[in-house]
Amino acid sequence: MRTNRAVSWVLLALGCLYFVLPLIGMVEFSLRMRRGVYSLDAYWVVLADPKFQSTFAYSVVVGLLTIVVGIFIVVPTAYWVRLRLPGLRPYVEFVTLLPLVIPAIVVVFGYIRLYNTSSFLPLTGSATGTNILLVFGYVMLALPYMYRAVDTGLRTIDVRTLTEAAQILGAGWGTIIARIILPNVLLAVLSGAFLTFAIVIGEFTMAALLNRPAFGPYLQFIGANRAYEPAALAVIAFVITWACMAMIQIVSRFAPKTSSRSN
Incomplete structure (x- = not known):
């Protein structure tokens, strides 16, 4: 032993x-940008770069929009599957796993082909349309993580009993989801949200091929043209990612302890 x-x-x-x-x-x-001594010069250069500020701000906004859209899609879907369509659950889980096996470059080329300026829905013909396309692309990439986080949260509550009690009190489906189901799985949703944000911040393929000023392409550009700044950027990206992971652990500590589970 x-x-x-x-x-x-x-x-x-x-x-x-x-x-x-x-x-x-x-x-x-x-830390070795200044010869002979350790310094934070590389970090100051990166943080003072207007392109860093603009691309990081862009990715933060896109990440928040991705989280909002993902919640609007995943929470009602997972709730309805668990409540009324349990037989479809294996198929829904299979669909949510597809982003893990289909390369992002294949998906984005499909987007460009389907939504170019000669199509019936020319999203790539304007900056706004391309931004919308990028957000939905990120929602697709984050779907496996967001769906499983929400589905795990739904397992900890008695969905059927809560729904029947709300219906007896006269609540509609929108009220049930927004004021009863979502607050009860909020911590699980936040876990999926932090994972989604980490994915968006570091994603390169979709943003680059759709020609969007995101943080991922900026990381690649700096890495190809500088020496010490890429290492500083990598450290910053690493800290952001692990901060998201730490937030997941923090919010998980406040998860309600319950023995009731839905069927």
């Missing part, structure tokens, strides 16, 4: 080193 435990700790330590050492090297390199 002691030998197995020692081997487990050694393997854990090796795994940690495998992931931590490259991060340490990246951080150390990002």
Whole structure:
């Protein structure tokens, strides 16, 4: 038993080193812009760059819109499937997994082909239309994570009992979803929202091929033309991603403890 435990700790330590050492090297390199001393010059240069500010702000806005649209699509769908259409649940889960197996480059080329200026719905003919197309593309990419987060939240509540009680009191479907179901799965929705935001901030393929001024293409541009700034940007992106992961853990601690589950 002691030998197995020692081997487990050694393997854990090796795994940690495998992931931590490259991060340490990246951080150390990002601090060497000023020769001979460690400094934050690369970070100041990046943060003062107007393109960084504009692309990051653009991705934040697109990320928030993606979260809102995703909630409007996923919460009613997951609720209705669990309440009235449980037989369709395997098929819905299969559809939500498709973004994981279909490359984003295939999807975005399909978008360009379907919504170009010669089509019946020329979204790519204007900046606003292309932004809308990008938002829905991000909703598709985040669908596996958002749907599973919401579905997990719905498992912790008695959906049928809550719905019947609300209907007895005269509530309509919109009121039931907005004022009863959504507040009860809010923490699960927030978990999916943080994952969605992390995906949007680092996504490159769709934004680049749709020619949108997003943060992902800016990361690629800096990486191809600078030395120390890309490492600083990578550290910043890493911190943002892990901040989202930490927020998921924080909100999960406040999840209501309940033993009631829907059928």
